[in-house]
Amino acid sequence: MHFQDQTFNQSIVALSHHYQHGFEEPLHQHRVSQLLHITSGVLRVYIEQQCWVIPPHRGLWIPTGIPHRLLAVGSVDVKTLFFDPLARADLPDVCGIFQVSSLLRELIISATDIEPPILPGTRDERLLELVLDELRTIHLVDFNVPLPYSSDLAQFCQRVQDRIEHPWSVSDAAALLQVSERTVSRKFHHETGLGFGEWLRRSRLLKSMELLAQGYSVIQTALAVGYDSPSAFTAMFKRRIGLAPTEYIP
Template sequence: MRNIPVAELDGLNRAVLAIGTDYPEDHLLIWHEHRRAQVLYAATGVMQVETDDGNWTIPTARAVLIPPMTRHQVTMTGVSTRSLYIEPAAVPWFPARCQAVDVSALLRALILTAVDMEPCYPEHSRDAAVAALILHELKTLTPLPLDLPLPSEPRLRSLCEEFLQKPGIHDPPARWCAALNISERTLARLFRSGTGLSFSQWRGRACILHSLQHLAAGLPVTRIAALLGYDNPAAYTAAFKKLLGRPPTAHKPQRTP
């Protein structure tokens, strides 16, 4: 099914529902939640998924697992999604917090197939077998470090959200300390307790994840490195590869012949 609200199908007695949705450019899907667990797959574009405790940047051909009843909003940049909505009892292993994941070629094919199935597929049919295989494949997903935890302390969270609007790799901790009227030692403690990361780790991850949107838009690596304040493109590329395991060029949009 395509471009219909999940609420219209939620009551169906099927463990897996699949819906494809096309969004306008730069669309904001405001705060909401689902009764079912959701596998939100980016068929095109880049998604920014935000919850009360962090955000996840999901590039094309990756997905995010969203637990049932998790309040979230999604910023779409050139996005077409394929979503699986799954009865919670069918995925007792589902994470308690959102999780970005890689998507195998098999699972991608299954998701695309499921979107074209009738939502109330007959039991013991081919479509039912596709749904069952999806549940098996979901257990093998590889987590990806595409999340950026956000602290709960209001003043620090506000500064983090401000930073995310225009991140810079050399933004000094002294600026944050002055804004919060605290010492660098206290800032380090707040970051570690609030995010599980050091200040420099959080700042670096924020810059790399922000750059995924620029890559999707087709900006050159040299331009992205300059926008984020890296000393040179090689420094940006090295940091990108260290976090995500592949160079930035692997995330640039693929042009079809």
């Protein structure tokens, strides 16, 4: 864990990491902004009441001072860029997942090969400036599963995630919590910002990404997250991710 108590005297510091499956990094925060770019495997990042899942070829932006913890799913290779928060006035100030363009990917890889000091007027300085320019083009999206904060709803959601293949419904939650379906729906939306159906779809999608990263086949993954038809699962996955599961598998 870097730059928790210190900053640095250059605009960007780039590092490479390899995490074995199951590796956990405890809750921490940085005094600088952070970009995580996954090249293989899946990284699960917990930020406040949300779980972000970063698949290959995407990045997660974490602004300065945001507490977070990490969990590696599969064998994970990640490029981490730390940014001086004063490097540019227009650096994003919210968390978000984004598609890493071909140019930005190559710039990130090149940046990890740079060793300090960064001398003015050099290729290394110009390369890092181009990274900052490319950050202006990224489009951050929500790619996370919000977690409820009340204990009863949180316990129900954990039960759902433990048996994600089950055909869960709002009526299941109402029966288990001994309240009306209307009360469950209202409370669920209030605490997560999502309806239960969308929350369940996101949970299944993110779980499927993790399973694919661990080597599960498309059929195995579809069944494991509650789809009877691999074709229905493939259609959902491609609609949400932009790639078919067979294209996604690293």
